[in-house]
Each structure stands twice: as C-alpha cells, then as structure tokens.
Amino acid sequence: KLKEALAPGNYWAKKAPALVAMVTNNSWGMTLGERHYAPFELGMAAMAYQLQAVQEGLYVHPIAGFNADLAKEVLGIADEDSIMVLMVVGYPGDSSHLSEKHLESENGKRDRLPLESVHAFNHFDKQLKPKGK
Numbered sequence: 001k002l003k004e005a006l007a008p009g010n011y012w013a014k015k016a017p018a019l020v021a022m023v024t025n026n027s028w029g030m031t032l033g034e035r036h037y038a039p040f041e042l043g044m045a046a047m048a049y050q051l052q053a054v055q056e057g058l059y060v061h062p063i064a065g066f067n068a069d070l071a072k073e074v075l076g077i078a079d080e081d082s083i084m085v086l087m088v089v090g091y092p093g094d095s096s097h098l099s100e101k102h103l104e105s106e107n108g109k110r111d112r113l114p115l116e117s118v119h120a121f122n123h124f125d126k127q128l129k130p131k132g133k
C-alpha cells in the first residue's frame with residue numbers, strides 16, 4: 001500500500017522488497033535555542049542504517065519523492081510527525097526496467113563535490129554555502 005504513495009519518478013522503488021520510513025519530530029530530540037537535534041539524529045541513524053545494510057549485501061536509496069500524507073495514513077503515523085525519507089531497500093539485480101536516465105546514473109561515474117566546497121580551515125568560507133544561498 002505504501003508503494004502507492006511513491007512519486008512517479010520513483011517507479012523503480014516499486015520492485016524493492018522493503019521500504020523503511022525514517023520518522024522524526026523536533027520534539028523527540030534535544031533542543032538548544034534555535035538548534036533542533038532530532039533531524040540531525042535521524043540523519044545519523046539513516047547513515048548508520050545504510051552502512052550496515054550495504055555491509056550485509058543490500059542496496060539502499062533514501063528518497064523524498066513520495067506523498068507524505070498518504071504514507072502517514074498507510075503507516076498510522078501522526079500528523080505532527082514527519083517522514084523525512086523512505087529508505088528503499090533491496091538487492092542489486094536486474095536493471096533492465098530502468099529508464100535511460102536512471103540506467104545512465106546507475107552505471108555512470110559518481111560525481112562528488114570538491115573538498116574545498118564542503119570544508120574550510122579556521123574560518124567559515126562563504127563558498128561552503130549551497131549555491132545561491
């Protein structure tokens with residue numbers, strides 16, 4: 001039923017054996033002034049989840065492209081809580097049903113930001129901000 005909430009572009013996730021909802025609420029974590037730690041904690045949990053899954057031979061993709069209201073209804077998640085991502089969990093396999101665009105990114109080179117755009121020494125550098133921010 002949850003698969004009905006997937007955005008059309010996430011058609012590929014329908015083949016996955018499991019979708020895992022990563023849920024949080026700012027009130028679930030520590031808050032210090034303007035800093036709500038719950039999303040940070042969920043991000044850490046998500047990364048740990050992905051690393052362990054890959055260690056066990058699974059593939060995992062976090063996705064934000066889904067109808068959150070429908071997903072919450074299907075899973076019985078309260079209105080005030082947020083499903084930040086669904087984790088699409090599966091085994092690497094047949095890629096013949098993928099669109100041309102997805103085949104290209106599946107088989108293509110991984111593009112990573114250069115170190116200087118994500119890291120600076122001693123002083124914050126405005127080029128660390130996302131473009132246009």
Ligand SMILES: Cc1cc2nc3c(=O)[nH]c(=O)nc-3n(C[C@H](O)[C@H](O)[C@H](O)COP(=O)(O)O)c2cc1C
Pocket residue numbers: 009010060061062063064065066085110
């Ligand atoms: C927060 C978040 C939301 C994402 N939402 C989608 C999505 O809806 N559909 C999709 O195909 N990929 C989505 N992605 C990207 C995929 O998970 C992508 O495969 C992955 O980030 C690429 O990792 P890689 O370069 O290590 O393969 C999202 C990634 C993040 C971090």
